[in-house]
Amino acid sequence: MVDRTILHIDMDAFFASVEQRDRPELLNRAVAVVGAGRRTVLVSPSYEARAFGVKTGMTKPQARALCPEIIYITAHAEKYTATCSEIIKILYDFTPDIEVFSIDEFFLDITTTMHLFGSARDIATNIRKKIKQGLSLTCSVGISYNKLLAKFSSKRAKPDGISMLKREEVSAVLDELEPDQLCGIGQKTKQTLREMGIYNLGQLRNCKISLLRKKFGINATNLHLMAKGIDEDPVSTAEEEEDAKTIGHSMTLDHDITQVSEIQKHLLLLSDKVCRRLRASQLSAGCVKLTIRYRDFTTFTKQKSMLSATNDTKQIYKVAIAILKTIRLKQPLRLIGIGTSKLTAQGSPNFLFEETERAYRLNKLLDDVNERFGDETVSFASLLTEDNPETVISPAWRPYGTRRYK
Numbered sequence: 236m237v238d239r240t241i242l243h244i245d246m247d248a249f250f251a252s253v254e255q256r257d258r259p260e261l262l263n264r265a266v267a268v269v270g271a272g273r274r275t276v277l278v279s280p281s282y283e284a285r286a287f288g289v290k291t292g293m294t295k296p297q298a299r300a301l302c303p304e305i306i307y308i309t310a311h312a313e314k315y316t317a318t319c320s321e322i323i324k325i326l327y328d329f330t331p332d333i334e335v336f337s338i339d340e341f342f343l344d345i346t347t348t349m350h351l352f353g354s355a356r357d358i359a360t361n362i363r364k365k366i367k368q369g370l371s372l373t374c375s376v377g378i379s380y381n382k383l384l385a386k387f388s389s390k391r392a393k394p395d396g397i398s399m400l401k402r403e404e405v406s407a408v409l410d411e412l413e414p415d416q417l418c419g420i421g422q423k424t425k426q427t428l429r430e431m432g433i434y435n436l437g438q439l440r441n442c443k444i445s446l447l448r449k450k451f452g453i454n455a456t457n458l459h460l461m462a463k464g465i466d467e468d469p470v471s472t473a474e475e476e477e478d479a480k481t482i483g484h485s486m487t488l489d490h491d492i493t494q495v496s497e498i499q500k501h502l503l504l505l506s507d508k509v510c511r512r513l514r515a516s517q518l519s520a521g522c523v524k525l526t527i528r529y530r531d532f533t534t535f536t537k538q539k540s541m542l543s544a545t546n547d548t549k550q551i552y553k554v555a556i557a558i559l560k561t562i563r564l565k566q567p568l569r570l571i572g573i574g575t576s577k578l579t580a581q582g583s584p585n586f587l588f589e590e591t592e593r594a595y596r597l598n599k600l601l602d603d604v605n606e607r608f609g610d611e612t613v614s615f616a617s618l619l620t621e622d623n624p625e626t627v628i629s630p631a632w633r634p635y636g637t638r639r640y641k
């Protein structure tokens with residue numbers, strides 16, 4: 236398996252920096268953005284204030300005691316959200332796979348786009364440059380092969396830097412650290428671990444999972460994996476997070492594709508994924524939307540409504556193909572997506588037609604198998620054969636033992 240390359244972008248003292256940027260008289264001063272209420276706490280102290288020991292979450296008197304000259308500024312939420320949108324625009328120049336983790340933190344999966352820009356470090360440098368030039372703000376970037384470690388690395392890069400953590404360095408770096416240095420391990424967990432005699436991540440990593448299970452139950456496995464620096468969680472893009480009114484799936488391609496036959500194969504896989512999700516939610520879709528993104532990142536969508544709603548892979552696939560036929564492809568594709576909308580409750584299947592019944596039973600069987608043995612255990616036969624490019628769909632379903640597509 237190829238390692239992913241994940242960036243975690245974390246804006247430096249975001250709210251305070253936006254205020255300092257917009258009000259030059261605040262530059263190089265100890266300032267803190269606070270909420271509107273009288274009993275508010277500090278939401279974002281500037282680095283100048285932090286130098287006095289001022290921290291996020293302190294009350295105003297607490298911070299004033301540490302730093303008498305501190306200037307309080309009431310938060311301007313719209314300004315921060317607008318700036319956040321500007322940042323996202325910049326990030327989209329480098330990958331479509333962006334997870335907005337919070338208003339000032341972003342995960343980027345650059346595995347498939349890295350080669351276009353040089354290296355991960357080149358991308359990090361370019362992003363920092365663009366944000367600095369375009370928005371007069373600094374950020375820190377962590378680079379690693381999963382979200383957990385990318386986020387851990389950006390903290391080490393702060394402020395205004397880049398930090399990279401490679402697989403071979405992980406145990407050396409993590410082992411001596413206290414467990415709460417990882418995002419997701421809090422004070423309470425740290426305390427419980429201490430009571431077990433576990434003071435650092437190395438000890439946690441080497442602890443028997445059965446012992447952890449006694450204290451942490453189902454969270455034990457995750458804790459153990461975290462101490463090893465393992466995190467399989469994907470960067471989940473906004474598209475995937477859209478509400479239940481649409482269900483869709485898109486994939487960034489390993490390489491840009493031009494062959495219609497290859498596009499068809501991907502559409503089949505995507506139809507299958509989307510329909511499985513529809514069926515799992517007992518929904519049918521009345522509209523199919525095809526999304527394609529060209530090599531130069533321009534994106535194009537086109538949709539088509541159906542006479543009756545369905546969650547059958549074959550039906551959705553056919554509509555996607557029909558849409559594809561109406562598009563004149565201008566450039567090689569780098570991303571393909573299928574979305575479905577006009578969702579309705581699936582209802583009980585109408586077996587008026589033998590074909591409908593057959594499709595329903597097949598889909599159900601496949602869903603069950605895939606659920607029990609993992610995604611893509613069973614897939615369309617035409618996905619497996621390179622030598623039959625014109626096959627629109629194979630009527631033959633057969634078991635498939637290995638994962639070829641993620």
Ligand SMILES: [Mg+2]
Nearest residue numbers: 245246248339
């Ligand atoms: Mg931040």
